[in-house]
Amino acid sequence: MVELIDVKEYAQQIAEAIATVVKIDIEIADKQLVRIAGTGRYHKGVGQSMDRQGYVYREVLRTGHQFVIETPGIHPLCGPCKARGNCSEKYEVVSPINVDGKAVGAIGMICFTEAQANLIAENQHSYLIFLTKMAETIALKLKEQEFLAGLVSANHYLNSIIDCLDEGLITADLDGTILHFNQAAQRLFSANLLNPSSQISSLFAPQTVAEIIAVGKGAEEIVEREVYIESKKNRSHMLLRALPVEDEDGVKSIAVILRPFDEISRIVNRLNLRDPGYSIEDILGESKCMCQIRERAKVVAAGKSTVLIRGESGTGKEMLARSIHNLSPRHQGMFMVINCTAIPENLLESELFGYEDGAFTGARRGGKIGKIELANKGTIFLDEIGDMPLFLQAKILRVLQERKIERVGGITTIPVDVRVIAATHRNLEEMMTKGEFREDLYYRINVIPMHIKPLRERKEDLPILYQHFIEVYNQQLNKKVRSVSEGFQRKLQEYSFPGNVRELQNIIEYAMNLTEDSALTEDHLPARMTQEKLEAEGSELFNLERIERETILRCYQATGGGVKGKEKAAQALGIGLATLYRKLARYNIE
Numbered sequence: 001m002v003e004l005i006d007v008k009e010y011a012q013q014i015a016e017a018i019a020t021v022v023k024i025d026i027e028i029a030d031k032q033l034v035r036i037a038g039t040g041r042y043h044k045g046v047g048q049s050m051d052r053q054g055y056v057y058r059e060v061l062r063t064g065h066q067f068v069i070e071t072p073g074i075h076p077l078c079g080p081c082k083a084r085g086n087c088s089e090k091y092e093v094v095s096p097i098n099v100d101g102k103a104v105g106a107i108g109m110i111c112f113t114e115a116q117a118n119l120i121a122e123n124q125h126s127y128l129i130f131l132t133k134m135a136e137t138i139a140l141k142l143k144e145q146e147f148l149a150g151l152v153s154a155n156h157y158l159n160s161i162i163d164c165l166d167e168g169l170i171t172a173d174l175d176g177t178i179l180h181f182n183q184a185a186q187r188l189f190s191a192n193l194l195n196p197s198s199q200i201s202s203l204f205a206p207q208t209v210a211e212i213i214a215v216g217k218g219a220e221e222i223v224e225r226e227v228y229i230e231s232k233k234n235r236s237h238m239l240l241r242a243l244p245v246e247d248e249d250g251v252k253s254i255a256v257i258l259r260p261f262d263e264i265s266r267i268v269n270r271l272n273l274r275d276p277g278y279s280i281e282d283i284l285g286e287s288k289c290m291c292q293i294r295e296r297a298k299v300v301a302a303g304k305s306t307v308l309i310r311g312e313s314g315t316g317k318e319m320l321a322r323s324i325h326n327l328s329p330r331h332q333g334m335f336m337v338i339n340c341t342a343i344p345e346n347l348l349e350s351e352l353f354g355y356e357d358g359a360f361t362g363a364r365r366g367g368k369i370g371k372i373e374l375a376n377k378g379t380i381f382l383d384e385i386g387d388m389p390l391f392l393q394a395k396i397l398r399v400l401q402e403r404k405i406e407r408v409g410g411i412t413t414i415p416v417d418v419r420v421i422a423a424t425h426r427n428l429e430e431m432m433t434k435g436e437f438r439e440d441l442y443y444r445i446n447v448i449p450m451h452i453k454p455l456r457e458r459k460e461d462l463p464i465l466y467q468h469f470i471e472v473y474n475q476q477l478n479k480k481v482r483s484v485s486e487g488f489q490r491k492l493q494e495y496s497f498p499g500n501v502r503e504l505q506n507i508i509e510y511a512m513n514l515t516e517d518s519a520l521t522e523d524h525l526p527a528r529m530t531q532e533k534l535e536a537e538g539s540e541l542f543n544l545e546r547i548e549r550e551t552i553l554r555c556y557q558a559t560g561g562g563v564k565g566k567e568k569a570a571q572a573l574g575i576g577l578a579t580l581y582r583k584l585a586r587y588n589i590e
C-alpha cells in the first residue's frame with residue numbers, strides 16, 4: 001500500500017504552488033499526523049510529528065470531512081493544545097486527502113494575519129472547493145503511484161516466474177535485437193554474448209538466425225530445432241523453439257525457447273505410457289531358473305555391458321530388459337524399444353540413427369533424431385535382433401564398439417552413451433553358420449547371456465503367475481475370483497503353453513470374463529486347452545505306429561529283402577522272424 005510519504009516531493013510542490021498563488025501557508029499531514037509538506041513557517045517542521053498541536057487535522061482525519069476553524073486557540077477542539085489561548089493562527093481551512101473513501105492525510109490553509117483570514121472568510125466557498133481539488137490531485141498522484149508500484153511488482157513477479165523456468169527464454173525484436181532473457185538463458189551463454197543490447201546473430205548459426213527472424217515476419221514457427229551452444233565452460237545440446245509474440249497491434253517480437261535435450265528425453269521416458277515401470281520383483285516365478293534370473297539381473301543392472309536375453313515369445317524378455325534398466329544407474333534415461341521385426345527394413349536405419357535435413361526424398365525439414373541418440377544416457381532394447389538386416393548389424397556393431405553414431409546423410413559423428421540389451425527367440429548360432437548373423441556382432445552382444453525357459457519347462461511357476469493374473473483381472477474387470485478348481489489347475493499343468501506367460505495371461509483374462517462366481521473351473525478355459533490333450537493323445541498313438549512302420553521299412557530295405565534279408569532285419573530289430581512277418585503284413589510292407 002502506497003503512503004502519503006511516498007509522494008512527499010509531489011505534495012511539497014503542490015503546497016508551494018498553492019502558497020505562491022494564494023499567499024497563504026499550506027501544511028500537509030499524513031494519517032499518522034506527520035507533517036509531509038509545509039510552506040512558510042511550517043516548512044522547517046516537515047517530517048516532524050504534529051501530534052501535540054494538530055487537533056483540527058486529527059478531527060478531519062477522523063471524520064473524513066472538511067473543517068473550517070475561525071477561532072484557532074479558542075475553539076473547543078483546541079482544548080488540549082499547548083498553544084490554547086495563545087495561538088498565532090487566525091483562520092484555518094483543512095480538507096481530507098481521501099483515497100478509496102478513506103482519509104490518508106489532510107491539507108490545510110493556515111492564515112497568520114487578519115487580512116488573510118478575512119480574504120478566506122469572504123470567499124470561503126471558493127477556497128474550500130480549491131482546497132478540495134488540490135487534495136484530490138494529491139490523492140490521484142497516490143493512486144497513480146500505487147498503480148505503478150503494482151506494475152513494478154507484477155513485472156518483478158513475472159520475471160521471477162520466468163527465472164524459475166529450466167528453459168532458456170530470450171525475446172528479440174523483429175530485427176533480432178535482444179530485448180529480454182531469463183536466468184536459464186544467461187547460464188547457457190557467455191555474458192559477453194547475451195546482454196540486453198546484443199543480437200541473436202551472436203548466439204546462433206546464420207541459418208538458424210534467419211529462420212528465427214522469419215518467424216517474426218510471418219513464417220511458420222520453429223517447433224524443434226537441435227542446436228549446440230558453446231560457452232566457455234561447456235557445450236550444451238538443446239532443442240530450440242521460436243514463436244512470434246503478438247500484442248494488440250500484431251507481432252512485435254519473437255520468443256526463443258531453449259530446452260535441454262536430455263531433459264526432453266527424460267520427460268518422454270517418464271510419460272511413455274508403454275512403460276509399465278517394471279521392477280525385478282514384478283518378474284514372478286519360484287522356479288530355479290526364475291530365481292537365478294532375478295539374482296543375475298540385480299548384478300548385471302549395475303554394469304554397462306551388453307545383455308542378450310534369449311527365450312521364446314511371451315517368456316518376459318522385454319519385461320526383464322525393462323527391469324534391468326529400471327534397476328540400473330541409467331534409470332533416469334530413456335528405455336527405448338526397437339522391434340527389429342516390426343519396422344520395415346528401409347525405415348529401420350533412419351529410425352535407429354536419425355537423418356539430416358534433406359538426407360533423402362521425403363525427409364522431414366530439419367532432420368530427425370534417431371532412437372539411439374534419444375536413448376542417450378539410457379538403454380536401448382533391440383528386440384528380435386536376429387531379424388536385423390546384415391547391413392544394419394554392421395552399423396550396430398560400430399555403435400557398440402565406438403559408442404558413436406552417424407546420422408543418415410550426416411558427415412559428423414555424434415557420441416552416444418547407451419547400454420544395449422538385445423533379445424531374440426532365434427537360434428543365432430545357426431544363423432551365424434548360414435551367414436545370416438554377423439559373428440563379430442554375436443560376440444559383442446552376447447557378453448551377458450540370459451535365458452528364460454519356456455513356461456512348459458517350469459510349470460512350478462504356474463500357481464504364482466495365475467494367482468497374480470487373477471488379481472490383475474479382479475481389479476480390471478471388477479470381479480471377485482478367490483479360487484480355482486482342481487480340474488482347472490490340472491488342465492493348466494497339462495497344457496504346453498506355446499505362447500508362454502503371455503498366453504497364460506490371456507487364458508486367465510478369458511476365464512475371468514466367463515466366470516460369474518468366485519471360482520475358476522475347467523469350464524472357463526478356452527477350447528484349445530481341452531482339445532490339445534485329445535490331439536496329443538491321438539497323435540501319440542499314431543506316432544508310435546508310424547515310427548514302428550518307418551523303422552521296420554528302413555531296416556528291411558537296408559538288409560536287402562528276401563528270406564536272408566528278413567532274418568537279418570528281425571535280428572537287427574530285436575524281434576522274432578514270425579513277429580517281423582506279422583508286422584510286415586500289418587503295415588503292408590512288401
Ligand SMILES: Nc1ncnc2c1ncn2[C@@H]1O[C@H](COP(=O)(O)OP(=O)(O)OP(=O)(O)O)[C@@H](O)[C@H]1O
Pocket residue numbers: 282283284285311312313314315316317318319320383425501502505
Ligand atoms: N515372470 C513373469 N512374471 C509376470 N509377468 C510376466 C512374466 N513373464 C512374462 N510376463 C508377462 O507376459 C507378457 C509378455 O511379456 P514380454 O512382452 O516381456 O515377453 P517377450 O518375451 O518380450 O515377448 P516377445 O518375444 O513376443 O516380444 C507381459 O504382459 C508380461 O507382463
